[in-house]
Amino acid sequence: MSILVANGLTHWFGPEVALEAVDLTIDSGEHMAVLGENGAGKTTLLRILATAARPTSGRLEIMGLDALRERRRLRQRIGYLAHAPGLYPALSATENLEFFCTLQGVSRTRVAETLGLVGLDAVARRPAGLLSRGMQQRLAIGRAILHDPKLLVLDEPDASLGSDGAELLAAVMKERTVVLATHDHALANRLCQRTLTLRHGRSVGTATRLHIVK
């Protein structure tokens, strides 16, 4: 069953086309990687799929809802990791997540569990600004899954993660539908069943795991 259906997604930044007529269907529980060079349109596509941006034209349906009209309802079910961690440096890791618990309308009991999952329980009281870049990325991933979303949209989640980054991502992606953008083909092959490759904003094809290996 499809959880996400996109038809003709197009996005313009002034006179520049960032995304051109991208069609996409993702099934429930499927993990899809979006590949492409810098400027290929990966982040634009992910921002649209996460409802952070509106496409200039095209249709997007997520979990049976019109994603352009029902953005607030969908945001309860979508977790989004943006390119920048976007944390509050003066607040501790725990305080960052507690704050987002209130905004997401979920219980603060999720905080300890989430910090444990992303491996940050030892630095829970440390200000986010004093965490290493990799730890900040882990905290941002934790924030994206805080409300237990069904659909997870991850923009280069492997950035700055250590050697165990792939294991962490596999753990947070478990039992969720995931769209992730990455430059790392090996990671895409390890974590995703399918890839979508973008070039100059256009889809140049999808591949299953078997084809990625080849």
Next chain:
Amino acid sequence: MTNSFAVAIAVARKDLRAEWRTRELVPALAQFVILALVIANFGFQIDARNAPSIAPGVLWLALVFAGLVAFGRAFAAEREQASLEALLMTPASPVAIFAGKALAATLLLVGCEAVLLPALALFFGTPLTVQVVAAVLLATIGMAALGCLFAAMVARVRARELLLPLLTLPLWIPFIVAGGQAVQVAMGSGSGSYDQAMALLVDFDILFLVLTSLAARFVLDE
């Protein structure tokens, strides 16, 4: 679904906690208003006769420029930390988020006023009465709502430091006119009615609070 009141309080508390730990804004604002008073004190020939007519003008000038900095920072910090998108990607109401940001910025400006008003009384020898404090606080509410709305509007554009005063100052004029009159009367130099000026401030507060809460939704949405 999220509780809008809880969201607004959480956003305000988060901003105040961050300010308490970093002490970025309030000490700088307090220093600014003291310097403004020192400059005005040396720039004008202040004596017991002209102090009540000069002091209200100096008060509002210092307050307006301190307010521009305080409200400008409300959203600039979110932009610099790239956290605004994370904030808006939650199902929380944009109006509640805006209200929380405005509440925190207002409290920070009130903190600055707590330095400004006694310092004004000290430098100019003007009375620090409940009437003066009430007029300043009433004007701060409406000014904060407008200041934060425009700060949110310009947060994602270039030349925001230039745009914020250009957009905000013209709409602050009603508060400065009514607030100025109230403070002048309270300091014994004005000729109008204090009650009328305060009633006007309440009207402006209600009008701009309603307008900004209606507009906040569209400003914060992409």
